[in-house]
Amino acid sequence: MSIQVVGLTGGIACGKSTVAGFLREMGVPVVDADEVARVVVEPGRPAHAQIVLAFGPEVVDAAGRIDRARLGATAFADPAARETLEAITHPQIVAESAKRFAALGEQGERVAAYEAALLVETGRWRDFAALVVVTCPPDEQRRRLVARGGIGKGGVEARLAAQMPTAEKEKVADAVIVNDGDLETARSRTRQAWSQILKTIGAAR
Numbered sequence: 039m040s041i042q043v044v045g046l047t048g049g050i051a052c053g054k055s056t057v058a059g060f061l062r063e064m065g066v067p068v069v070d071a072d073e074v075a076r077v078v079v080e081p082g083r084p085a086h087a088q089i090v091l092a093f094g095p096e097v098v099d100a101a102g103r104i105d106r107a108r109l110g111a112t113a114f115a116d117p118a119a120r121e122t123l124e125a126i127t128h129p130q131i132v133a134e135s136a137k138r139f140a141a142l143g144e145q146g147e148r149v150a151a152y153e154a155a156l157l158v159e160t161g162r163w164r165d166f167a168a169l170v171v172v173t174c175p176p177d178e179q180r181r182r183l184v185a186r187g188g189i190g191k192g193g194v195e196a197r198l199a200a201q202m203p204t205a206e207k208e209k210v211a212d213a214v215i216v217n218d219g220d221l222e223t224a225r226s227r228t229r230q231a232w233s234q235i236l237k238t239i240g241a242a243r
Contacts, residue, residue: 041143042239043150045165047157048172049204050197051182053217053224057172058153060228067147069138071131071154078130079104088126093119114196128160149236158207167239170231171211173204174218212238 046061046068048054058068079085081102089097089104093112099105113120135152142150151170157163158171174182176198183194208214213231217224 041139041147041150042167043139043152043165044167044235044239045157045163045169046151046153046172047155047163047169047207048215048217049174049179049207050155050201051179051186052172052174052204053215054153054155054172056217056221056224057170057215057228058151060225061151061232063225064229064232066232067142067150069135069142069150069152071135071152074131074134074138075127076106078127078134083130085127085130089123092122092126111193114193114200117200120200124156124160132162149239155201158210159202163210168212168235169210170213170215170235171204171207172215172217173208174216178218 046054046058048057055070058070061068077083079089086104089109093109097105097109097112109123113123139150139152149167152166154162157166157169163169179198180194183189183197189197213234215224215227215231217227
């Protein structure tokens with residue numbers, strides 16, 4: 039059975055993972071691109087060897103796995119390095135995600151969501167039945183990033199600068215969830231947005 043996939047994206051620290059959790063509560067299957075990204079760089083996978091070749095052995099931890107924090111710090115500090123990393127990982131993330139959606143379709147699911155950070159930047163949003171964008175005010179983004187810990191002011195600004203402004207992402211969204219309140223408000227807005235999306239794509243659950 040074919041399955042319709044809805045893209046779920048937003049700026050860093052805007053709360054797209056929180057929204058993804060609400061969708062799961064509602065019974066919507068969600069494939070998390072970040073989780074898939076962890077899988078495709080496991081030792082023995084092609085991306086692992088390609089990353090070590092491109093970035094050096096210093097991005098590998100004592101267990102032989104990619105040190106995502108160290109690799110991320112390098113990639114976010116240098117646009118060329120980020121492009122290199124994306125060229126290695128994105129095709130493999132896409133392929134692995136497609137396998138997961140195919141499996142969901144075989145299980146009888148009609149609609150699923152794909153949680154990913156760079157759907158608009160890469161133009162991949164066009165591949166989906168619809169797009170949901172999660173946003174919040176820039177000052178709130180900064181506050182949340184600082185609250186996560188381990189990221190200095192320079193790191194916060196580098197991460198924000200590396201991503202397209204959420205206002206640009208909203209322009210291509212079929213539904214926008216403004217996550218600037220408490221969890222119950224976000225949960226309610228997620229339900230409303232998903233109802234809107236199902237009408238947009240002509241689906242029902």
